[in-house]
Every structure is written in C-alpha cells, then in structure tokens.
Amino acid sequence: MPRTGPFPRSERVLRRRDFLSVRAARCRARIPGLRLEWLATGDATKRVGFTVTKFGGNAPLRNRIKRLLREAWRHEREQYPHGRDYVFVPESPELFTDLAVVRNALGVLAQRLRARS
Numbered sequence: 001m002p003r004t005g006p007f008p009r010s011e012r013v014l015r016r017r018d019f020l021s022v023r024a025a026r027c028r029a030r031i032p033g034l035r036l037e038w039l040a041t042g043d044a045t046k047r048v049g050f051t052v053t054k055f056g057g058n059a060p061l062r063n064r065i066k067r068l069l070r071e072a073w074r075h076e077r078e079q080y081p082h083g084r085d086y087v088f089v090p091e092s093p094e095l096f097t098d099l100a101v102v103r104n105a106l107g108v109l110a111q112r113l114r115a116r117s
Helices: 016-025 059-079 099-116
Strands: 027-031 034-040 046-050 084-090
Touching: 016 034, 016 046, 016 084, 027 099, 034 099, 046 059, 059 084, 059 099
Parallel strands: 046 084
Antiparallel strands: 027 034, 034 084
C-alpha cells in the first residue's frame, strides 16, 4: 500500500534551479496532455516535482491537477527508477478527470521511460 500524506522534503524537487536543471537536461517523454522531464542524478533516491502552468485553467483547477498528480505518484512511483529527478508538466486539463486516468498516464510514461533506458 502506498504511503499517504505529504512527501518528505528529500523526495521533492524544491528549488527553481533544480527545476531548471531538469528542464535543461532535455530528457523528455510525452503522452497527450502530460509531459515527463527527468535528470539523472546518480543518487540512490528519486525526487519529483510538478509544474502546472496557466494553460487556461484557474487556480482551483490547477490545484486539483497537482493533487491528482501527487496521489497518482504515490501509487505509481515504484515503477520509476531511482537516481533521477522527475518533473511532470500537464499540458491540457482534459487528462485530469479522475485518479484512475492519471495513474494510467503515469504508468504509460514509466513504460516509455524504461524503454529508453
């Protein structure tokens, strides 16, 4: 059963420079509505961050998207390899209808990531 509650600080991408480093690495996988960017760190841990831009949604919609992504990550994070920083970037709100859809999307991205590695 996945752990619930907030992520420890050690499992989160927190600083702007870390988000920019992940973006600069240009390692990406995409499905319609969601993009995954990652950076190999060489650490034994994996960290995650979420960047939800103003792609046409208001603040409550963006907050809902972040909550769905965090909960989906709690369920699907074991599929992602250690030693990387991950940043999820939603590109359209249509994908984020319920948790099952978002979990499926993260599973598909994990498969694409493993196929590249």
